[in-house]
Amino acid sequence: MxxxxxxxxxxxxxxxxxxxxxxxxxxxxxxxxxxxxxxxxxxxxxxxxxxxxxxxxxxxxxxxxxxxxRPVPQIHRFSRTDRSSGSGVEPLHREELGTLTVKVNDLVARRLTLRDGEMVYRTRSLGLADGAPVALHTAWEPMVLTQGTLRTPADAEPGTGVLDRLGAAGVIIDRVVEEVGVRPLREPEATLLQLAPGLPVLVVERTHFNGQRPVETSDLVGSVDHCRLLYRLSLARPQKKGR
Amino acid sequence: MxxxxxxxxxxxxxxxxxxxxxxxxxxxxxxxxxxxxxxxxxxxxxxxxxxxxxxxxxxxxxxxxxxxxRPVPQIHRFSRTDRSSGSGVEPLHREELGTLTVKVNDLVARRLTLRDGEMVYRTRSLGLADGAPVALHTAWEPMVLTQGTLRTPADAEPGTGVLDRLGAAGVIIDRVVEEVGVRPLREPEATLLQLAPGLPVLVVERTHFNGQRPVETSDLVGSVDHCRLLYRLSLARPQKKGR
DNA sequence: AAGTGGTCTAGACCACTAT
DNA sequence: TAGTGGTCTAGACCACTTA
The missing domain is CATH 1.10.10.10 (Winged helix-like DNA-binding domain superfamily/Winged helix DNA-binding domain)
Known part of the structure; x- marks a missing residue:
């Protein structure tokens, strides 16, 4: 032994x-x-x-x-470069978990360049494959952008993409930054994904920009052995020397 | 309770x-x-x-x-959208591990649409931070593209980007596809990264295309708690309805 | 020498599944 | 009803760090 x-x-x-x-x-x-x-x-x-x-x-x-x-997990590829930018769980069946208004925490406040304690809409949705949860999407958006209109995450037609919804509210999104990493699964997520807390999960922190101003940010959390990310990048521009 | x-x-x-x-x-x-x-x-x-x-x-x-x-580990962000496309370990100190000519295995053959057993250059480099290995880059490129020229991975100035090198050889790269996932660390990599085999690691499978033809592919393998990937995507095109 | 984390033993009850 | 996994109790020894 x-x-x-x-x-x-x-x-x-x-x-x-x-x-x-x-x-x-x-x-x-x-x-x-x-x-x-x-x-x-x-x-x-x-x-x-x-x-x-x-x-x-x-x-x-x-x-x-x-x-x-365990049966060999089926792999789902999330295409991160199509323009729809719905909830980021595109190929999967989406289950809306609803929208709340909450105070931002420090981390999200930093991503949205908000003052601490400002109010945001928080929208959660689940990506399902064969009825089993595979990915969890949590989006935060400042209330001030759409409050009082019918374009809030709570009021808009469920399933409307951020681009369309904010676009209709006069906020043009022209830039996206995604930061991809891996971290251990934490507690509210673990229950929603029906996974054990502590399991490593793939995380995409996505922020939508209107020029230099961040207008929406979200976390996509997905089980490591079910999820892959697909980035298709075009290099159409002529290549100049020195970058 | x-x-x-x-x-x-x-x-x-x-x-x-x-x-x-x-x-x-x-x-x-x-x-x-x-x-x-x-x-x-x-x-x-x-x-x-x-x-x-x-x-x-x-x-x-x-x-x-x-x-x-736990003290917060230092995180290295790999920008995946600048045009240099060196070895993909850009912000880090790069240590070249050299180029070999080898027969492709099935997986790489599929990515490069080569026949099984065809010859490729395999180039490895290590990304170091404070002297410690953080990421490992392994690139495969068909020998037929540059054999006999001074533009092979073995002959070119070390540190030259693929785009520049193949561009100089008349092969224009206009498209990149990256697939991001997590898998357990396997053996030759584990030794090079000085990590335990079996540990989950972040993997970027990148393929460079000339039109529809894949001309180079690589794996970037990085420790999960030191590495993050940064994708900056532009949505400059006018947004039409229905995608 | 005292305290600590890692491991281990030998039991136990509960809610649930299978038969 | 028997078996199972999840949780829990009340102890224990070892190698190690700290003082």
Missing amino acids: GGQPRYLWVAEMLRRPILNGELAPGSRLPSRSRLARTHHVSEQVSRHALRLLVSEGLVEARPGSGYYV | GGQPRYLWVAEMLRRPILNGELAPGSRLPSRSRLARTHHVSEQVSRHALRLLVSEGLVEARPGSGYYV
């Missing part, structure tokens, strides 16, 4: 056949008590090992039923 | 002040036994809560010492 912790050893005993394909996706693993008996460890150790595999995304726990090898 | 598990409640009690900035990075959290006493839960529960925060990347455990609020 060597000097490494027992739960890592047990986990490795299960991980190998899963990755080799000897254990087909969907097949059931030994229960934690059976695993403890067969590998001569305490049940706590087998629990730890199984939870580790769950956190790695290799195994799925179905309470009351057992642990199962 | 409500119906949610106690360890989630304890975790939330710590998470809030951390995210609000009330607990500065580097400050020490209560030990797991102290936490158990003050919150009237078993020590196992406080353990579970603290491990959760560690897995979320908010907290760092120093064995024998305590749990600490």
Whole structure:
């Protein structure tokens, strides 16, 4: 067994056949008590090992039923360069979670160059594939832009893109900046995505600009093994020396 | 406390002040036994809560010492939309790892629409920050494009961008497609990046096109908590209805 | 020497699933 | 009804850091 912790050893005993394909996706693993008996460890150790595999995304726990090898995830590609800029979950089925008016927190205030505590609309929507949540989109927009009109995120036809909606309100969006990164999933998101908090997720922080003024910003949070981003960039301009 | 598990409640009690900035990075959290006493839960529960925060990347455990609020790692932003398209590790110090001629594997052959077994130049470079490797760039280019000229990846001035180099060879690159995702770090990369294999890493699969013909493709692999990608997109075109 | 985090044991109850 | 996963209790030892 060597000097490494027992739960890592047990986990490795299960991980190998899963990755080799000897254990087909969907097949059931030994229960934690059976695993403890067969590998001569305490049940706590087998629990730890199984939870580790769950956190790695290799195994799925179905309470009351057992642990199962996870089916190979289907990959969804989000095209980030079409002009619609709806909620950014385009190829997926969108479920609107509604719009609230909230005070900005520091991070969003900085992205929108707002004073701390200013009011914004916060709109959430979920991207679903086969009924399962795959991506979560959270958008923030200063209330002052559209308040009192029918172009607020709350009043507009659901599904209208930001470009169209703000355009109709006289705010022309001519520039988008997207910052892509990975961070651990945090709590309100985890519940909405039906994933474990702490799992790494792909995050796109998108900000729409009217000239130098940011007018809307959003986070697209997607499960790392279901989501990919597709950027199609044109280099049409003639290439001058020195950039 | 409500119906949610106690360890989630304890975790939330710590998470809030951390995210609000009330607990500065580097400050020490209560030990797991102290936490158990003050919150009237078993020590196992406080353990579970603290491990959760560690897995979320908010907290760092120093064995024998305590749990600490994690200092914010320095983040490097890779601008993906400037025209230079060097090795894609622009803001960093680049260390050239050299060029080999190899047979394409299936995956790269598909990206370059080559026949299996055709020869390509493979060029590797490392992006360094403070001497530590942060990102690894691996580029593949069909030999037929530049073989015999002084514009091959091996012969050209190191640091010359693909656009300039291939442009000088008469191959005009007018289009770039980037696919961004996350996958576990694999082996030759892990050693070069001095990271553990299996760690999730950010991957940019970039392909340069001459019209419909792919002429160069590359993988940019970067540590998840040091690397971010920055896409600046212009929406200059007039916005027509229905996309 | 005291405190700490990592690991481990040996139990337990609950809500749920499968039969 | 038996089995399962999620959670929880009440202890324990070790290697390590801190003072």
